[in-house]
Amino acid sequence: MSELFPALGNFFGLNDEKKIADSGIRNIFTPHQPIAEFDLLLGRKDEVQSLVQTLSTPGQHVLLYGERGVGKSSLANVVADALRVLLQTTVHIKRCDQSDTFESIVRTSLAEVGADLILTGASEEVGGEAGADLKVLKGTVAKRVVAEYQVSHSLSPSTVAEALTDLNGLLVVDEADAIGNREDRRKLAELIKLLSDGGSAYKLMVVGIAETGSELTAAHPSVQRCLRETKLERMSDPELSEIVEAGSEKAGIRFSEKATNLIVALSAGYPHFTHLIALKCAERAVVEDRQMIELNNLQAALQLAVRDAEGTLKRSYDDSTRSGATTMYRDIVGAAARIDTEEFSASALREQIEEVTGNPISQGSLNNYLQRLVTADGSSILQRSAKGVYRFSDPRMKSYVRMSRAA
Template structure:
C-alpha cells in the first residue's frame, strides 16, 4: 500500500474517533462556555460540580480534556463507574489513581558512608481495604494530597440497590467543610441533578451544575474542520453543511461521518472530500451503528400495510426541540404537512406518537406532562441522527 495513504490513515485514526472518547486536548473542539464554568467551579474553595446531559453529547471526552488540563499541576483521579460498584469499591478505584511519595533512607555499615535515599511512589489503594473506607478515613487520606481532583464518570451506571448515594452526598459535604481544596466532578446521563445524586439542603451551595446540550452547528463545524490541516484534505462546503445537518448536534456521528468520508477520499487519492465520499460514509455509519439503534428503528417503522409511521418518526427527528430534546405534538404539524404534501393536523398523528411510546413500536419515544400538554423525547437521543441518516440514504437510492 502507498506509504502516504498509510500515513494519512494513521493520522485519521487520531483525529476522528467515533468509537472512542477524545483524550488529546488539541483534537477537542467546542464547549467553550462549559469549560469556563468547570474551571470557575474548580477555582472556588469547597466547590464541586456535576456535568449532566443526554447520552452521546460528549461528556466523557469533555471530562477527559478537563483531566488533561488539570493534571499539569495537581493529581487527578478519573474513573468510570459501573453497576457492580459499591461506595467502598468506587473509592478503592479512585485511590488506585492517586499516590503519595515516600522517602526511604538506607544506611550502609561503615563510618564514612553517606545514607542512601530513595523516593518511592505508593498508590493509596495499597494502604487501605474496603472495610477501611469511611468518611473520616477518606478525609485523613485526602488531607495529604493538597488539591486533588476526582472525576466520577458514567455516574448514572451505579446501581441504587448496591451503591449508597446518600453516603456519597454526605462525603461531598464533609470534604467541602473540611478540605475545601479537594474537588469532586460527577459526570452522568441525566436531565436533572436530582436523578443523579441524592441531595440534601445543605449541599446545594457546594455543587455547581453544568448542562451539556447537543452541540451547536458551529461546534460541529469545528470538529469537521479540525482534521483538514493534519490530513491535508478539504471538506467541500456542501459536505460540511450536510454533516452538520445529519449529526443533529451529536459529535459521535460527526466523527463517524468524517472518518468514513475521509477514508474514502484518502483511498481515492483525492484532496477534496465531496458528496460521493459522504454518500459512502453515510452507508458505513449506518452499518456500524449500535445494534440497539438499528433494531429500534426497524420495530418503530415496521409496516404490514400502508401507514405514516416512518414519516412521523422522521418529522420527530428533525423538529426543533428545547435544550433537553423535548417537543410537542403540534410542533410536527408544519413538518408533516410538507413531508406528506397535504395539510396535516395533530389529530392525524397523535395515535402514531402514542404507539412510539409503548413496546409495540419499541418505546422509541418517551412522553411526559399532562394529557393535553404532552411533551415527547427520543428515549435514546442518538436516534434523531440515526433516523436522518436512514432517510438520507434512502433518498439517495431513489434519486
C-alpha cells in the same frame, strides 16, 4: 502463499484498511471513544476553562451531567489532563458500572495513603521522599481505614475524607449514573462536602447522564454550596462546524461548505454524530486519494455511518417502523426528526408528514399510527410529554433518523 497476499488483501479490503489506519484519521475523528487530548477536543474551550477554574478554587468540586452523546467523558478527560499538567496533581479516573460501590470508587484514591482494600492491608511505604513523620501519619491512617473496612466491608465518608484530606489530587467518577445503589451516590456527595469543609485540596469531578444534578447526588441537601453543577448542553452549529473544520485541517483534507453544513444539520447538536459522519467521509477520501469532500461524497459515507451507529438506536428504529404493509410508520418518525424543537405538537407533526409524503393526514388517522409509536414512559421511539405534545424518547434518535433518511 506470500505471493497471494496482495490479491487476498484487495479481496478482503485489507489494503484499504491499511491506508486508513496509516493515515491516522481515526485518531482525529473519534466517535467510538472519549477524546483524551486537549487539541482534539474541539468546540468546548469555554467549558474546559470554566471547569479547570472551578477545580482550582479551594473548596469547589464539579458535577458534570447531561444527555448521552454530548461529550461529557471527553470533556472530563481533557479537564483532568489539564489539571495534571498545570497543577502537577495526581489524577485517578474511575469509570463506573452497576457493580460499583462507594468503596470500589474510592479504592484507588485510598491506595495513595497506603490503604489497599483488595488485599485489606496497609503499607507505610507511601511517597518516596515524603519524610518519616509523613510516612508514619499515612501508615496510621491507612491502618484505620483498613480496620474499618475489614469489619463490615464498607467505609463511612468521614473515614475516607480523613484519609484523603492531606492529599493533592483529583478523582474523576465517570458514568456515575450507572451506580446502582442510591446510598452509594449519597456517600459520594457526603465525601465531597466533608473534603470541602475540611479545606482539603483533594477534588472530585462526578460525571454522568442525568436531567438534573440531584439524580447523581441522591439529592443530598448540603452539598450544593461546594459542588458546581454544570449541565453540558448539545453543541451549537458553529461548534459542530469547528469539529469538522479543525479536524480536517489536522488530517490534511477539506470539506466543502455544503458538505460541512449537511453534516452539522444531520448531527442535531451531538458531537458524536459529527465525528461519526466526518470519519466515514474522511476514510473514503483516504482510500480514494482525494483531498476534497464534496456534498455528493456524503451519501456513501452516510450509509457506512448508519451501519456503524449504536445498536440500540438501530434496533429501536427498525422495531418501531418495520411494516410489510405500509411505509407510514417510517414516514411519521422521519417527519418527527425534521422538527428542530425538542418537543412538538401533533399539528406540527402533521405538517411535516404532509411535507414528507405529499398527502395530508387527519388527526384521527395519525392517532391510529401513534398507538404503536408513542408511550408515556419512554419505552417506545416517541414519548408523550403532555396531551398532544411529543418528543423522541432518546434525543439522539433524531440525528440517527436524519442520517438514515439521507443515506
